[in-house]
Amino acid sequence: MSGGAPRFLDQALFAELAAQAQLSPRGRQHHNFHAMEEPCHRLAVGLQPHTYIAPHRHLAADKAETLLVLRGRLGLLMFDEAGKVSGQRLLVAGGECVGVDLPPGVFHALVVLEADSLLFECKAGPYRALGAGEQADWAPREGDPAAPTYLAWMRGHFV
Template identity: 45%
Template sequence: MNYLDQALLDRLSAAAKDAPRQRKNHNLHPTDDFCCHRLLNAVEPDTYIRPHRHADPNKDESMVMVRGRMGVVAFDDDGRVQETRIIAAGGETFAVDIPHGRYHTAISLEPGTVFFEAKAGPYRPLTADELAPWAPEEGSPESVEYLARLKALFTP
């Protein structure tokens, strides 16, 4: 049995704050080759997750908020925003299920945000055709401005 508690969330969030990418995951699956990936993802407000899609028809992705708030953005193939939603632990909307083939990203809207993620394994890095060609690369100067524009979608 593997019990998940608040102390784990605190450690994971602290590790995300100290990480260069401002995020940290805690895998529950035993190996990257395992058939079902289950993990906690701690994401801080300055992390940039480049919009992407999963081409594999077995790679639908589910995210359930454990703590904090996150904005989810879905795009069309040309990078136009198709829908946005705030998902929040204990909120009206607390989870999202993203079908394969759909460009998407997630934006942390408050410090200490953690979500549970599940999708089919094995782990494979995103391919060039899965990364949104219209979105800046992670770590690029343009990604900071792009993230700010995405965050603005969730501010009144």
């Protein structure tokens, strides 16, 4: 057992992450509770509506991913292999559905529907960049000129 002090997911942390995400060109900010070599990665993420989280999946058998909305509203889209929407769910802090546990292999993306949204994410470490077959070939990558149009299309599923 490590001897660190407890770290809290409190309103001060939420405000800091929301402010940092507002200043970030990517519209998001991570706060890791883990060291990169730890077997369980736990992080809080501040998110703004202009962030683009491209559809992706995690193929490794140990890469299930749990997402819980701590503040705000997010739209979750799931896709089949061809890029057709296979499921969607509104995730709302304090709402009827606050999160999801995604098994490995499911293409998914998030749309931020409320400014200053925050989520808690947990998945197995260590960190591995997305590999072959994990980025959706049918969707633009972050930074692609087509990404804002695709983000608007994804957002349209929740209005």
